[in-house]
Amino acid sequence: MLRALDGDAGAYRVLLADLQERLAAYFARRLAADRATAEDLTQEALLAIHAKRATFDRTQAVTSWTYAIAKYKLIDHFRRTGRRPASALDDIAEPAAPDESAAAEARADVLRGLEGLTPRARDLVVSVKLQEQSIAEVAARTGLSESAVKVGVHRGFLKMARRLRGQDGAPQDPASGADEP
Amino acid sequence: MSELIDRLAADLKPTPAGAVAARLGLGLGAGAGVSVVLVGMGLGVRPDIGQAVLGAMFWIKLAYVAALGLIGLWCAERLARPAGVASRRLPLLLAPLLAIAALAAWQMTASAPPARMGLMMGHSARICPWLILAASLPPLAGLVWAVRGLAPTRLRLTGALIGLAAGGAGAAAYALHCDEAAAPFVAVWYSLGVAGAAALGAVLGPRSLRW
Numbered sequence: 001m002l003r004a005l006d007g008d009a010g011a012y013r014v015l016l017a018d019l020q021e022r023l024a025a026y027f028a029r030r031l032a033a034d035r036a037t038a039e040d041l042t043q044e045a046l047l048a049i050h051a052k053r054a055t056f057d058r059t060q061a062v063t064s065w066t067y068a069i070a071k072y073k074l075i076d077h078f079r080r081t082g083r084r085p086a087s088a089l090d091d092i093a094e095p096a097a098p099d100e101s102a103a104a105e106a107r108a109d110v111l112r113g114l115e116g117l118t119p120r121a122r123d124l125v126v127s128v129k130l131q132e133q134s135i136a137e138v139a140a141r142t143g144l145s146e147s148a149v150k151v152g153v154h155r156g157f158l159k160m161a162r163r164l165r166g167q168d169g170a171p172q173d174p175a176s177g178a179d180e181p
Numbered sequence: 182m183s184e185l186i187d188r189l190a191a192d193l194k195p196t197p198a199g200a201v202a203a204r205l206g207l208g209l210g211a212g213a214g215v216s217v218v219l220v221g222m223g224l225g226v227r228p229d230i231g232q233a234v235l236g237a238m239f240w241i242k243l244a245y246v247a248a249l250g251l252i253g254l255w256c257a258e259r260l261a262r263p264a265g266v267a268s269r270r271l272p273l274l275l276a277p278l279l280a281i282a283a284l285a286a287w288q289m290t291a292s293a294p295p296a297r298m299g300l301m302m303g304h305s306a307r308i309c310p311w312l313i314l315a316a317s318l319p320p321l322a323g324l325v326w327a328v329r330g331l332a333p334t335r336l337r338l339t340g341a342l343i344g345l346a347a348g349g350a351g352a353a354a355y356a357l358h359c360d361e362a363a364a365p366f367v368a369v370w371y372s373l374g375v376a377g378a379a380a381l382g383a384v385l386g387p388r389s390l391r392w
Contacts, residue, residue: 007195016186043185050189052332052392054200055262068264072334076391131183141187 001062005053010119010126017130018107019066020046026070037077045073113160121156128153201331202258208327209254209346212320216354220316224358238362241284243353245367248277249375250349257324257342261331267342278372285368301365309359309366313374314381317344317351321382328390336386344382348375 004012023045027038048069056065110130114122123142127133128149139146197203220226233239252274256267289297303309324343333339352371361367 004193005196007193009190009193012193013186013190016189017183020182020186043182046182046185046189048332048392050192052263054196055265055332057262057265058198060262060264065263068334069332072263072332127183127187131186133183 001056002058005056005058008119010123014111014114014122014126015062016046016049017126018111019049019062021107022063022066023070026067027074030074041070041073041077045070048073110160113164116163117156117159121152121159124149124152125156125160129157201261204327204330205254205258205261205324205343205346208323208325209250209320209350210323212323212347213350213354215319215323216316216351217357219319220354220358224312224355226357227360229360230357233360236362238364239356241281241364242356242359242367242371245277245281246349246352246356246371246375248349249274250346250353252277253342253345253349253379257328257339257346260335260339260342261328261333263332263334265333265335281364281368281372285365288364297365300363301369303361303363303366303370305359305361306366306370309355309361309370310374310377312358313348313352313355313371314377315351316355317347317374317378317381320350321347321378321385323347325385325389329392332392333390336390337383338386339390340386341379341383344379344385345375347382348378351375351378 001011001015004015020042023042024038027041027045028035031038031041045066049066052069056062114125117125120142124138127138127141128135135146135149138144139149142149144152227233252270255273256270259265259267259270288300292300321344324347328339328343352375355374361370
């Protein structure tokens with residue numbers, strides 16, 4: 001997030017992708033069957049995160065800032081539609097995450113792997129593998145040839161795998177900045 | 182959704198440090214400027230201003246309301262952020278409050294009993310808080326503009342804090358006109374004016390600070 005605030009678009013994209021997952025889960029949990037609204041709110045929250053990123057305090061954790069925005073948007077939604085939330089508003093305070101631990105670990109691993117890539121390689125891997133954009137789209141956007149994109153993704157992947165297996169000499173501490181791209 | 186993320190990432194521009202404080206300062210400053218002009222043109226700067234700036238009370242008045250306003254603004258800088266808290270900064274308000282109360286008490290006890298009521302009421306007690314409230318409106322409008330571009334999640338408290346900041350600025354502008362010089366007067370009526378602005382901010386907050 002700190003790099004994103006300084007203008008690193010690649011880091012920002014990784015961050016937004018991660019936050020999008022968390023937000024989608026957050027809204028899905030609290031809106032029960034209402035998938036459409038959950039998606040809408042996820043998008044609203046992402047837009048708000050972008051528009052108000054200047055309010056992020058560098059001494060804060062990204063997750064608490066993000067969930068505060070999510071909660072605000074959720075409460076606003078209920079206020080506008082006049083519906084009462086499925087669970088008490090107090091529950092909305094902190095996202096309970098009994099099912100998140102395995103996913104969170106996997107996510108942390110992926111982030112750790114991505115950390116070791118150059119911004120260009122990270123961009124390619126995230127776009128193709130995480131966001132499932134087509135090679136053609138990514139090639140058009142980055143100005144690379146399609147084969148250059150494929151090679152970039154493949155090499156990025158190999159580098160990530162090496163890092164996660166501890167073969168590239170990088171620190172193994174899972175808490176080392178994986179939360180703050 | 183990935184298209185959205187692409188669009189947002191393409192739109193990314195670096196954020197300067199202190200962006201929140203700068204925006205709040207701009208809103209408050211612009212509004213305060215307007216207030217000074219309005220006080221000057223509408224009420225008139227006090228004719229003895231040349232003398233007044235040589236005396237302590239002029240600066241004590243100014244320092245008191247400026248302290249209230251600046252602390253309010255400093256707390257608002259935190260509250261204008263999602264999940265922002267100002268619980269360590271807010272108690273600082275006690276400092277100027279206690280100081281003016283102490284000075285007022287001292288002046289009261291130092292003067293003869295018949296003079297005390299006059300010390301507290303001056304000649305403009307009734308009108309003073311209202312004029313301060315009126316002078317707070319431009320800075321309050323400026324701060325509402327500023328905060329709407331930010332992201333407070335506690336709207337009533339944020340409203341109260343920007344009301345406090347606006348009240349301090351309005352009272353400071355008003356001090357250019359007001360020729361009351363007794364600390365008891367300031368402690369009661371200036372404080373009431375500033376508190377009124379804070380209350381107005383708190384009332385307007387939930388409606389006007391949404392984003």
